[in-house]
Each structure stands twice: as C-alpha cells, then as structure tokens.
Amino acid sequence: MGRVVLVTGVARQLGGRFVRMVQREPGVDRVLGVDVVAPGHGLGNADFVQADIRQPAIGRVLAEYGVDTVIHLDVTGTPLGAGGRTAVKETNVIGTMQLLGACQKSPAVRRLVVKSTTSVYGSAPRDPAVFLETTSPKALPSGGFAKDAVEVEGYVRGFARRRPDVAVCVLRFANILGPGADSPLAEYFSLPVLPTVFGYDPRLQFVHEDDVLEVLRIAADEPRRGTLNSGTFNVAGDGVLTLSQCSRRLGRPTVPVPLPAVTWVGTALRTVGATDFSPEQIRLLTHGRVVSTAQMRETLGFEPAYTTAGAFAAFARSRGPGLLPPKRLAAAVDRLAAARPSADGGGRGAGQPG
Amino acid sequence: MADAKVIPFDDDRSRGGTRSGAQRPGRRRSGPAGGPRREDGGAAEVSPLPGRAVAPGAVPEQEHEPEAGDGPRGAGRREWDRRIAGGLAFLRRRITGEYEVDEFGYDEELTDQVLMALLRPVYDKYFRVEVKGVENIPAEGGALVVANHSGTLPLDGLMMQVAVHDHHPAGRHLRLLAADLVFVLPVVSELARKAGHTLACAEDAERLLRRGEVVGVMPEGFKGIGKPFGERYKLQRFGRGGFVSTALRARTPIVPCSIVGAEEIYPMIGNAKTLARLLGLPYVPITPTFPWLGPLGAVPLPTKWTIQFGEPIATDGYPPEAAEDPMLMFNLTDQVREQIQHTLYRLLVQRRSVFF
Numbered sequence: 185m186g187r188v189v190l191v192t193g194v195a196r197q198l199g200g201r202f203v204r205m206v207q208r209e210p211g212v213d214r215v216l217g218v219d220v221v222a223p224g225h226g227l228g229n230a231d232f233v234q235a236d237i238r239q240p241a242i243g244r245v246l247a248e249y250g251v252d253t254v255i256h257l258d259v260t261g262t263p264l265g266a267g268g269r270t271a272v273k274e275t276n277v278i279g280t281m282q283l284l285g286a287c288q289k290s291p292a293v294r295r296l297v298v299k300s301t302t303s304v305y306g307s308a309p310r311d312p313a314v315f316l317e318t319t320s321p322k323a324l325p326s327g328g329f330a331k332d333a334v335e336v337e338g339y340v341r342g343f344a345r346r347r348p349d350v351a352v353c354v355l356r357f358a359n360i361l362g363p364g365a366d367s368p369l370a371e372y373f374s375l376p377v378l379p380t381v382f383g384y385d386p387r388l389q390f391v392h393e394d395d396v397l398e399v400l401r402i403a404a405d406e407p408r409r410g411t412l413n414s415g416t417f418n419v420a421g422d423g424v425l426t427l428s429q430c431s432r433r434l435g436r437p438t439v440p441v442p443l444p445a446v447t448w449v450g451t452a453l454r455t456v457g458a459t460d461f462s463p464e465q466i467r468l469l470t471h472g473r474v475v476s477t478a479q480m481r482e483t484l485g486f487e488p489a490y491t492t493a494g495a496f497a498a499f500a501r502s503r504g505p506g507l508l509p510p511k512r513l514a515a516a517v518d519r520l521a522a523a524r525p526s527a528d529g530g531g532r533g534a535g536q537p538g
Numbered sequence: 539m540a541d542a543k544v545i546p547f548d549d550d551r552s553r554g555g556t557r558s559g560a561q562r563p564g565r566r567r568s569g570p571a572g573g574p575r576r577e578d579g580g581a582a583e584v585s586p587l588p589g590r591a592v593a594p595g596a597v598p599e600q601e602h603e604p605e606a607g608d609g610p611r612g613a614g615r616r617e618w619d620r621r622i623a624g625g626l627a628f629l630r631r632r633i634t635g636e637y638e639v640d641e642f643g644y645d646e647e648l649t650d651q652v653l654m655a656l657l658r659p660v661y662d663k664y665f666r667v668e669v670k671g672v673e674n675i676p677a678e679g680g681a682l683v684v685a686n687h688s689g690t691l692p693l694d695g696l697m698m699q700v701a702v703h704d705h706h707p708a709g710r711h712l713r714l715l716a717a718d719l720v721f722v723l724p725v726v727s728e729l730a731r732k733a734g735h736t737l738a739c740a741e742d743a744e745r746l747l748r749r750g751e752v753v754g755v756m757p758e759g760f761k762g763i764g765k766p767f768g769e770r771y772k773l774q775r776f777g778r779g780g781f782v783s784t785a786l787r788a789r790t791p792i793v794p795c796s797i798v799g800a801e802e803i804y805p806m807i808g809n810a811k812t813l814a815r816l817l818g819l820p821y822v823p824i825t826p827t828f829p830w831l832g833p834l835g836a837v838p839l840p841t842k843w844t845i846q847f848g849e850p851i852a853t854d855g856y857p858p859e860a861a862e863d864p865m866l867m868f869n870l871t872d873q874v875r876e877q878i879q880h881t882l883y884r885l886l887v888q889r890r891s892v893f894f
Binding site for chain 2: 313314316319384385472521524
C-alpha cells in the first residue's frame, strides 16, 4: 500500500510545485492538495480539496482518504490575494491548531512536516552571531509572521509530545528566494531603490526554492540510511551576503534612512502598497540573522544545491537589472583602467616613492 | 610624573626567555618608517595605501628591480602604475559586490585594504606602539588572547588588532569580542562586524575558536575601560571567568596580553552618571579636556604604548570535563589575571615616561 500525502497551502507557488513533485515519488499513491482558494496553476494528478484548515472539516478529509503524511506549508507571511494580516495570522495559528487536532485524532497519520522560518530566532544586537537550532533567542519576536511561527512551533511541539508515534519534522527556512518566490524579502528586493537602515549592514542568508522543495521531499519520505528526518532543522544556503552586497549585485541603489524614521518610511511604503514593511522585517534589515546548518547536513543528510550567493544570483537574474547594473559599473571601471596612460607615457609617477 | 604606584612584584617566574625573545619584533619595526614590511608573511599582504589591492603572492619592489634598467625613476613609475591598477581592481570588486564576508560579517578585503590603513597612522605615528612577544600567538590554530582594558574608548582593542595584523609572522587576524553596546550603535556596529568583531558571548567565542581563529577578549569589560584615572593599571575583576571555560572547551591556549599606555589617553576624572543613565550608556567620561573643549577635548593624548603578549597558557592538558569545574576555572582565571598584572607592573617600571 502506498502512501497518501496531504499538502496544505497548494494555492501558492511553492505548494503547487511540491505537489507536482511529490506525486512522482515512488511509493506515493495519492496526493491531496488543500487550500481555501483553487490554485491558478495545475496540480498534475493530485486531487484538490477545497477546504479551510481553520475549520474542523479538515479532520474529515484526513479520515476519509486515510492520509498518512501531512505536509503543512500553509504557514506564510504574506496574504494570498485579498485579506490582510488578520486572515494570515488566523490561517497560520488557528489553521495549524485545527490541523494538528485533526492529525491527533487520525490514527493513520505517521509523519508530519511543518514549514517554519528562521525568524523564530528574532533579530537583536544581543544575540550570538550564528543561531543553532537549540539557541534560545534573547528577545522573542513581538508580532507578525515571526510570532505566528513561534506559536505554530509551540503547538507542533505539543503535538509531538502527545503523539510520539508520529515523526515530526520542523524545517526552519531562511529567506526563500528564487524566480517564483513571493516572500516579503523578494518584494523588498524588487523595489527600484532599496531603503536601508542607516549605519547597519545586516548579514542575510537565502535558500533557493529548488532546495526548499528538495528538503521537503527528504523530510516527507522515510529517512535514508544513517540520517534522521524528524526534529527541528535550519535550512539555508552556504555563506552569507550583507545587504550592501545584495544591493550592489542587484544593481539597485540604496537610501539609508536613520532608524527612528524607518518605521515611518515603512508605514508609508505599506500604505502605497509597495511592500510589507513589518517591524520584524525592519529588525531583520537592521541586525540581520545567520543560522548554522550543521544539523541539516549531518542529521538530515541534505546538501543544498545553491549557496546563499547562488540563490541570490538566480533571483537577481529573474528580476532583470536595476538602475545601476553591476555589469555597466564594472565596464566603466574597465574603461577607466584602459584610458589610464601606460607605464611608458607621461611623467606622472616620476616623483612618487617606490 | 603621573605614573601609577608601582609595586615591585616577585619576578621569579621563568620570564627571562620571554623578555629577551620579545625584543626582537620591537627591533624589527625600527626599519624605515614607511608602511609595514611583510616580506616574510606573504599570505595577506597589506598595502600602505587604501584602495590598492594586491594579488596574493605578489612581492613588491624586489620583483621589479632587475627589469627597471632606467633607474629609480622608471621603477617608481611602474610601482605607481601597479598601484592604480590594483586600486581599480579593488574598486571594481567593491562596486559590483563581488567580495566575500564570513558568517560573522568579517570583510577581510575591506579590513586589510581600508580599515587597517586608516588605523595604521594612529598606531605608528600617534601612539607609536611597541609590540613585544607577538610570536607567542601560535602560527596556526585557535588561540584566545586575553588583555587588560582601559582608556574610556576601546582604542586598545583596535591597536591590538593592528599589532597582530601587522607584526605576526604568520599574518594572523585577531577577531575581537565586543560589548553588546557596539552592536546597538549605528555605523559602529557595521564597521565592527566588517572588521571581524563579534558579540562577546560564549557561543560566538567558541565558534570562532573551533574554526581556528585568534580571538581577542577583554574580560574586564566596562569595569576596566570606564575606571577612574586614579585606578589606572589595576586590573578589575575578570568577569565570571567565562573566557577560561570557553578556551577549555575549545582546547585552545590562552595568550595573556598587557597593554601599557592606553590608560592615559583619556584621564577620566569624573563620570556624569545621570547623563549616562539618560543616554543608556555605561558611563559618560569627564576628562580634563572632554566636555570643556568640545570635540577637541575628544582627541586622545598622544601617549607611548607598549603591547606585550605573554607566554601562552596551554589548556589541552585538562580533561574535557574540566570546563565544568568551577575551582579550576577560578584558578586559571587568577593565573591569567596575575600574569597580566605582573607584566603591566614590569612594563611600567621599564617605561621612561608616559609620552616618550
């Protein structure tokens, strides 16, 4: 008997891609996609179930199809279509509670994978430079998506305690970037001019969409020999980019804004609808965040195909050049170097010390 | 003479070798007063000009000497030319963002080419720092440099970083652990991360040590840097000795370091405590010049500095569970503290004057 996989949040790009991928896996009999709205993209041979995970109806879906693997991807920071922050928070927190309640009732469920975020660590100057899975943050996120994720993880821990027979895997993803990513940070990097916090150059880590799918696939399957895929894992590409490097590689100029004025600028941008400048995102863009991926490599046995810089380069290619394309700047410097008089001409360097 | 009261301590420990050996790097520095000379290092060459990038392994001067048949004029021009080319290559990398930072935000290229070049005049010309015993820092592998802290502003840490960077035979980089206040302040936090500093916490220190870096720590913290002038060169409590257990866990040697001269750069005669509390700072210094002369009062006094690195204290002889033994930790902390204090007194006795 093959496995029956239920995936939440399939109306989003990531959920849709994962559904199309997981149904080709050997041993998977049936894939169910759940979301409130019908996805705009195809789901292949998977069955789409239009259901709201905030309602108890999700329990009937689990029982009816005999679902044994639940992939909970409907933990996100951005609203899908209409609906504001309140709806997102409800889906994240109440939806997770309902889903976990349904899983607890269903004896068939064997495996649960939850998408979380590294923003559960918060972002503060008093934190260590690199977060491990076991690091407890100095300041818990006070609101927004990060707080949702902290609460979701709390409920998942409770569920894991009550159902020790279920393998529970929490994946804390760094900022997801890639050609199709719709994260708040991707929106931010699409602005023509990037507002930054004056006097801070945060360290950022990215993970490519393809790596996200691959690590979800590993987590959804039986663990391979010598690896363990239950527990909590940070998922991020190798290396670190600072925000100044990102803006230069994108070719988008930055406007440093002093910290007290940043919230005001953020509110203005949000009102215009340019991007979601939540307080937690401002904190990320002030102090940055870097996580250790040793557990991901050693325990989960996953090697990301893209480094942080590679994921960012893929994203930059998909967005087109900014106002100051790095290629043009580099060419300008090269022209300057070519125009410089050679060592044989001119007496400019004569008086200089050797 | 505003010298601290010097108590002649028993100098019986086997430091004779240290002293004679320590003179060497000091003499090495007394070459031409130009930029640093690092023919022996090779790994990370430093240029006296900001904005001159040098390919690794490129040896200046000597390489071009034979072909410069047209006298020093041609050689000079060629040299200058190469510098411009290097500067343009550096500029090209910077504006396109094609450089690397590590997970702590350390930007090695920027530190080597710009930040160190900015600090070097202060180091060479203003404080005329004399370095002794820099070879006590191992050429490879992790090490924890523990130093005294003084001077109201943490210039002593920066000077120690330049000292290791410019004078260590293996061209090692010192990674300083800084107070959390550093990472709260704008601009300062950005520069500190780029210069390779990180927060003084056990996690970061251990991570750096396990990566085989040389980590610099000043366990006195604000108690040391913000102490009144009357208590100069008296070591304060060494925190809770966390640095010892970190070094024990990472099994890296502890290198004690004594810095003389930093105490007198801002003689702190008072502390505006109310203002400090209002601003959220640990102290607001009042010096004979500071609030009275305005920004001019913030110029440090040009004292003559000596930085002495002592003999390393090995930690790999202890069993792994030693890091959990508070008694051993206190003993080692005291040993490190005593050694720094002894060296401070000895250097003070040897010092001719505060300014020369």
